[in-house]
Amino acid sequence: MQERTLVLVKPDGVKRRLVGEVLRRFEAKGLKLVGLKMLSLSKEEAEKHYSVHKERPFFRDLVNYITSSPIIAMILEGNNALSVVRNICGSTDGSKAAPGTIRGDFSISIEKNIIHASDSQESYNHEFPIFFKNSELLSFEYGDEVLF
Numbered sequence: 701m702q703e704r705t706l707v708l709v710k711p712d713g714v715k716r717r718l719v720g721e722v723l724r725r726f727e728a729k730g731l732k733l734v735g736l737k738m739l740s741l742s743k744e745e746a747e748k749h750y751s752v753h754k755e756r757p758f759f760r761d762l763v764n765y766i767t768s769s770p771i772i773a774m775i776l777e778g779n780n781a782l783s784v785v786r787n788i789c790g791s792t793d794g795s796k797a798a799p800g801t802i803r804g805d806f807s808i809s810i811e812k813n814i815i816h817a818s819d820s821q822e823s824y825n826h827e828f829p830i831f832f833k834n835s836e837l838l839s840f841e842y843g844d845e846v847l848f
């Protein structure tokens with residue numbers, strides 16, 4: 701099923717110059733990049749993005765961290781994109797994530813875990829408008845779709 705998902709490269713990923721590596725992995729898988737931007741998230745936007753975690757003890761640290769430095773936001777599209785992207789990211793805690801995943805290869809922390817990806821259609825619907833307007837998503841064909 702064709703789906704879209706939101707991916708963020710968090711401050712640690714940007715500062716460690718891993719944006720290209722992250723994008724490379726998603727492109728190589730065959731996902732389609734339909735939206736991309738660099739931004740600094742406000743506290744209000746971060747609180748909304750992470751509102752599902754607002755009662756958790758790490759909520760304030762999470763908001764402070766994601767707003768500490770610029771991030772990358774992207775929308776990826778493809779067959780089962782939500783679960784495909786989550787699998788490429790690896791489990792949340794970098795110290796436990798499997799080698800071969802982004803977190804497994806580049807993170808040893810649960811907070812500085814390089815990347816965020818929507819965990820469900822419901823999460824995507826909540827997260828998308830924080831980062832993008834519909835008009836910022838682009839419609840195009842690579843021309844090699846038959847190969848994927």
Ligand code: CMP
Binds near residue numbers: 753813817
């Ligand atoms: P992310 O995919 O951005 O979604 C919520 C984030 O909360 C998660 O990645 C982790 O970085 C962070 N997180 C989850 N659990 C903990 C925890 N126990 N302590 C600190 N941060 C956490």
